[in-house]
Amino acid sequence: MKEKTSFIGSLQETISQKVPATIVLVGTLVLAVALGAVGGASQVINSVITGGMWALMAVGLALVFGVSNIPHFAHGESFMVGAYVAYFVFTPVHEWLQQNPNAFLSAVAPFLGIFVAGLVGLVLGVFLERVLFYPLRLRSKAGEWVMNAFLLTVGISFILTNGTTLVLGPNFLGIPRYWDVEPLVLLGARVSVDRIMAFAIAMLSIGALWFFLRRTRTGRAIRAVAQDEVGAQMMGINLNFIYPLTFALATAMAAISGAGLLFLFQAYPTVGLQPLYLAWYVVMMAGLGNVVGAIVGGFIVGVLQTATQQFAGIVWVDVIPTIVMIAVLLIVPSGIFGSEVKGIQEQ
Amino acid sequence: MSSMQMEKNRSAGLWGRIVSVLNRLGFSPYGAVALVVVAVLPLIPPFNQEHMIRWLITGAFLAAQAAAFDFTSGYINVVNFGFAALLGVGAYTSAILANEMPFLIVQPGISPWIGIWIGALVAGVLGLGLGWLTLRLRGIFAAVMAWFVGIALMGLVRNLTPLTRGSLGLHPPTLLETTDNLPYYYIIIVMMLVVYISLRLVTRSRFGLAFKAIGQNIDAARASGINPTFYRVLNFALSCAFAGWLGGFYAHYVASLTPNTLMHTSKTVEVLAMAYIGGRGSMWGGMVISFPFVFFIEFLRSNLTELPGLHLVIYGVLMILVMIFYPDGLAGLVDWVKAKIKGNL
Numbered sequence: 001m002k003e004k005t006s007f008i009g010s011l012q013e014t015i016s017q018k019v020p021a022t023i024v025l026v027g028t029l030v031l032a033v034a035l036g037a038v039g040g041a042s043q044v045i046n047s048v049i050t051g052g053m054w055a056l057m058a059v060g061l062a063l064v065f066g067v068s069n070i071p072h073f074a075h076g077e078s079f080m081v082g083a084y085v086a087y088f089v090f091t092p093v094h095e096w097l098q099q100n101p102n103a104f105l106s107a108v109a110p111f112l113g114i115f116v117a118g119l120v121g122l123v124l125g126v127f128l129e130r131v132l133f134y135p136l137r138l139r140s141k142a143g144e145w146v147m148n149a150f151l152l153t154v155g156i157s158f159i160l161t162n163g164t165t166l167v168l169g170p171n172f173l174g175i176p177r178y179w180d181v182e183p184l185v186l187l188g189a190r191v192s193v194d195r196i197m198a199f200a201i202a203m204l205s206i207g208a209l210w211f212f213l214r215r216t217r218t219g220r221a222i223r224a225v226a227q228d229e230v231g232a233q234m235m236g237i238n239l240n241f242i243y244p245l246t247f248a249l250a251t252a253m254a255a256i257s258g259a260g261l262l263f264l265f266q267a268y269p270t271v272g273l274q275p276l277y278l279a280w281y282v283v284m285m286a287g288l289g290n291v292v293g294a295i296v297g298g299f300i301v302g303v304l305q306t307a308t309q310q311f312a313g314i315v316w317v318d319v320i321p322t323i324v325m326i327a328v329l330l331i332v333p334s335g336i337f338g339s340e341v342k343g344i345q346e347q
Numbered sequence: 348m349s350s351m352q353m354e355k356n357r358s359a360g361l362w363g364r365i366v367s368v369l370n371r372l373g374f375s376p377y378g379a380v381a382l383v384v385v386a387v388l389p390l391i392p393p394f395n396q397e398h399m400i401r402w403l404i405t406g407a408f409l410a411a412q413a414a415a416f417d418f419t420s421g422y423i424n425v426v427n428f429g430f431a432a433l434l435g436v437g438a439y440t441s442a443i444l445a446n447e448m449p450f451l452i453v454q455p456g457i458s459p460w461i462g463i464w465i466g467a468l469v470a471g472v473l474g475l476g477l478g479w480l481t482l483r484l485r486g487i488f489a490a491v492m493a494w495f496v497g498i499a500l501m502g503l504v505r506n507l508t509p510l511t512r513g514s515l516g517l518h519p520p521t522l523l524e525t526t527d528n529l530p531y532y533y534i535i536i537v538m539m540l541v542v543y544i545s546l547r548l549v550t551r552s553r554f555g556l557a558f559k560a561i562g563q564n565i566d567a568a569r570a571s572g573i574n575p576t577f578y579r580v581l582n583f584a585l586s587c588a589f590a591g592w593l594g595g596f597y598a599h600y601v602a603s604l605t606p607n608t609l610m611h612t613s614k615t616v617e618v619l620a621m622a623y624i625g626g627r628g629s630m631w632g633g634m635v636i637s638f639p640f641v642f643f644i645e646f647l648r649s650n651l652t653e654l655p656g657l658h659l660v661i662y663g664v665l666m667i668l669v670m671i672f673y674p675d676g677l678a679g680l681v682d683w684v685k686a687k688i689k690g691n692l
Contacts, residue, residue, distance in 0.1 A: 071487050136671045143564070146487055147424060151623065152670055158616050159663035165656040273612070277498060280491055288487075318502025322495045326480050329492065333484055 021293075021336045024285075024328075028300045031307045039310050042189030044303075049195045051302020052202040056257045057275050058282035058294035059206055060250030066226040066289030067246040070133065071150040074157035075254050075279055076272025078121055080164065082255025083267035085120045086113035087173050090262075094175070110178035114201060114259040121255030125248030128156065133247070134240075157272075164269040174266030198260040205256055206295060209249065213291070222246055226289070254279075278305070281321065285328055287335025296337070373547030378631060382540075385638065389532055400528040404535055404600070406641035408593065411539035413621040413633030415589040418546045420619070421628030422555070423582050424562035425482065426490040428615055429497030430590055435610035436473060437466035437591025438598035439504055439511055442519035445599070451517075452509045459522050463595030470591020471584050478583035483576050494612065501610040514605055522599040531600050538596055539634070542589050546630060549585065558582055562628075613659075620666040626678025636677050 036044045057075065064072045090113035097106050132152060140148050179197065183190040213219035224232040225242045233239060257275065258265070265271050282301045286293030301321075308320050328336060369379050385407075389400045412434070419427045427433075441462035444455050457465075481492040504511050511517055523530055549555060557578045560568040565575050598604055608614075621640065625632025644658040651657055669676055675683075 071491070132667065132671065139671065139674070147426070147490075148670065148674070150487060150490065151426065151619070152667060154616055154619065155663050155667040155670060158613065158620075159660055159667070161613075162656040162659035162663065166654055166660060170655075277495075281495070284488070284491060315503065315506045317506065318499045322499035325495055326492065329484060329488065330480065333488070 020328075020332045024300060024336050025296075028303050032303050035303065035307050035310055039306075040189060041187040042191065043306055043310060045186055045189055045191055046195070047302045047306035048299060049191070049199045049302075050305070051299035052199045053257050053261055053298075054275070054278045054282055054301055055295045055298025056202040056205055056253050056260075057279035058286070058298050059209060059291055060253040061279045061283045062286070062289055062291045062294040063209075063222075063246055064250040065283065066291065067222055068129075068133070068243050069146055069149065070153065070247070071146060071288075072250065073150060073153040073276070074128075074160060075153075075250070076274075076276025077157050077160040078124065078251040078254035078272070079258035079275045080160070080267070080269065080272040081124060082117040082121055082258030083262050083265060083271055084164070084168070084173070084258075085117040085255065086259030086262045087175065087267045089113040089116045090175060090178070106180065110197070113178075113262075114256055117255045117259035118252045121252035122248045124255070125251030126244045128251070129244040129247040132156065133243070137243075157276075161269050161272070168269070170269060172266045172268045175263055177263050194263045198264075201256065201260045205253055209253070218245070281325065283335075284325060285335060287337045290335060290337050293335060293337030371551075372544050373551070373631070381635065386533075386536060389529055397528055400532055402641055402645045403638070404528060404532050405645070406638040407532070407535040407539050408597065409618065409621055409641060410634035410637035411535070411542045411593050412590070412618045413625060413637055414539070414543045414546060414630045415586050415593070416618045417622040417625070417627065417630050417633055418550070418589075419582055419586040420622060421630065422550065422558040422562050423579050425486050425579060425583065426493075426619065427583065427586060428490050428494035428612070429477070429500070430493075430586075430618060431612070431614035432497030432500040432610045433470045433474060433587045434590040434594035434597070434614075435504065435604075435606065436500060437463075437470040437594030438604055438609060439466075439517070439594075440469045440591070441466035441595035442517050442598040442604055443510060445519050446517075447520070450512065459520060459595070459599040463592060463599070466595040466598075467588045467592035470594065471588025474587025474590075475580060475584035477587075478580035479576075482579040482583060489579075497610065497612065497615070501606050504606045504610060511604075511606075514607065516603055516605040517598075518603055519598050521602050522596075535596060535600075538593065542593070543630065543634065546585070546589070550630070554578065554581070559628075617659075617662065620662050624665055624669050624676055626676030626680075627674070629676070629678030632676050632678035632681075 032044055032047070035047065057079065060078075061072055061075050064070050064075075090110060093105075093109045093112065097109060133149065136148060136152055137145070177192065177194050179193045181193050183192045184196065185191075211219075213223055221232065221237045222242055222245070224235065224237060225239065225246075229239070232242075254275075258267075258271070261275075265275075278301060282297040283289075283294055285301065286297030304321065304324065308317055312320050332338075366376060369376065374382065385403075388394045389403055393399065394403065412430070416427065416430055419425055441459060443451065443453065444457040444462040444465060445459045447454050447456040477493065477496055481489045484492070505513050507513070508515075522534065550558065557568070557573045560571065560573055561575045561578055569575055594609070597609070621637050622633040624640075625634065625636045644661075647658045647661070673679065
């Protein structure tokens with residue numbers, strides 16, 4: 001297959017071959033227009049902005065599934081860890097800045113929190129991969145890996161959630177906003193700077209990942225492992241380097257999401273559940289392990305989520321997305337953008 | 348092997364006949380002894396205090412759930428991630444049917460003794476529909492879809508306030524007039540036995556063989572003429588029906604239902620942990636371990652009140668350790684010990 005290096009190029013390639021994807025994309029656009037007509041521009045802008053963060057969450061999930069075949073159920077806990085780290089880094093800095101005002105540092109401080117959260121995510125990812133998944137991989141038979149890994153991540157999620165409750169308590173820790181500036185006016189809608197920055201950070205992270213996967217040697221190695229593990233090994237790719245690296249990247253991206261959305265979600269032990277659910281939703285809809293699909297899917301789900309809240313009654317808010325998902329999976333079981341991951345073909 | 352065993356049993360007279368009957372019901376002689384112990388335990392001094400009996404009830408409730416859960420995860424290798432939600436559906440169905448209070452829009456006032464069965468039926472039908480829709484997909488899809496549906500059901504219960512009162516909680520009437528815990532204990536023990544024995548009878552039949560075949564290698568099973576979807580849906584629906592049935596007991600024993608305490612994903616994980624620590628595909632492993640485990644957990648909870656959630660962390664750590672280092676769980680350990688003893692004789 002011809003190598004397309006630009007994001008738009010591979011997007012076109014993905015869409016042109018897939019009828020369901022086109023239908024869903026058109027449907028999403030219609031929904032977005034309807035949303036704009038009924039709820040105003042702010043609804044559309046908000047759904048795009050949260051969609052960006054779901055895309056960032058979902059990319060990590062898709063990457064881990066595509067490369068190491070881990071259906072990551074503790075992805076939401078990486079989000080939670082990111083939110084906590086950002087809180088504990090940003091709050092003291094913020095307090096210090098209130099006593100010693102400094103415009104430049106005030107603008108930079110939030111980035112520090114988010115950056116540290118990403119770093120902690122990297123470390124946590126390597127740690128989890130080496131300490132838990134590595135021994136499990138040694139002990140699992142070929143056909144059992146996906147299910148075993150899934151259950152292991154369930155256990156990790158359980159421990160991290162309850163461990164956090166144990167150490168930090170169930171209280172909400174949060175900040176009202178990162179940047180103390182007036183909201184911007186976009187298309188007549190007032191949008192807070194925090195949201196815009198969160199979106200920008202999500203896009204930058206996705207862009208950096210994209211560049212890394214497409215243009216660097218290590219990134220190519222990661223994609224090679226996703227396509228054919230044995231073949232990649234024969235080419236001299238060290239799986240014991242690729243697996244932890246991928247897992248660390250995914251964890252870091254979830255942590256960045258959590259840190260970036262701290263002003264919206266706050267930090268508490270079970271904060272990861274909704275992001276996890278949405279990330280899984282995106283990945284299932286787009287196709288398990290499909291990284292490009294996950295980026296687009298994030299925005300689709302962002303719109304779908306806001307549209308459900310706008311048009312359906314509160315009673316059906318949780319039900320309609322599930323019905324949509326069941327319909328999608330019945331018609332196109334491998335997701336609207338397709339999935340070519342080796343792992344799902346195994347039991 | 349089994350015919351030889353039967354020969355031996357026949358020659359041993361009355362004892363042999365008892366063993367063979369027990370065996371047919373899914374109990375080894377040790378299992379039967381354990382059952383007798385469990386049955387008389389609440390009459391023996393340290394355990395006859397009310398709070399201990401409550402712990403025993405929790406243990407039996409968890410044991411029955413673990414058996415129903417393992418019937419799906421251990422046999423057809425589908426993790427029913429919406430298990431707690433379906434249990435909640437049974438509980439809420441029965442609770443709403445029993446309602447006589449004016450604060451809900453319906454007051455059918457049906458006796459809980461009947462409502463429990465309707466709850467089981469509703470959960471079973473829901474499981475049938477869900478299974479029919481998702482179980483043609485591979486295991487991981489089915490697990491995640493069950494999870495989605497579980498979240499949707501929980502959201503529905505939370506938001507359908509005229510019927511369920513949402514997060515305010517529902518207070519259905521109790522099964523019995525008494526405030527004594529002991530009668531409830533024997534009810535749940537009987538329910539646990541019904542769950543275990545009926546599921547054991549199913550797994551001993553040709554259905555069980557098909558389930559095992561599907562769980563081990565779905566393509567090979569399909570090639571041998573087994574229709575995987577049919578058997579998986581059947582298994583799934585049965586497990587869901589039992590979940591709903593047990594939910595009915597919970598509703599009319601605890602007499603307080605909220606979506607979060609009943610249907611949350613973490614409730615499913617608790618059952619999953621039991622089933623896995625006990626040993627996948629054994630059904631009895633999770634049941635045996637539930638009782639001491641609940642005591643251990645409750646002991647921790649009542650003695651370390653300043654550390655909320657420690658028991659759940661221990662749950663998770665144990666589950667991970669078992670999963671990575673000893674996937675056969677307690678049942679595997681027992682088999683290993685048995686084999687050792689036999690080898691030494």
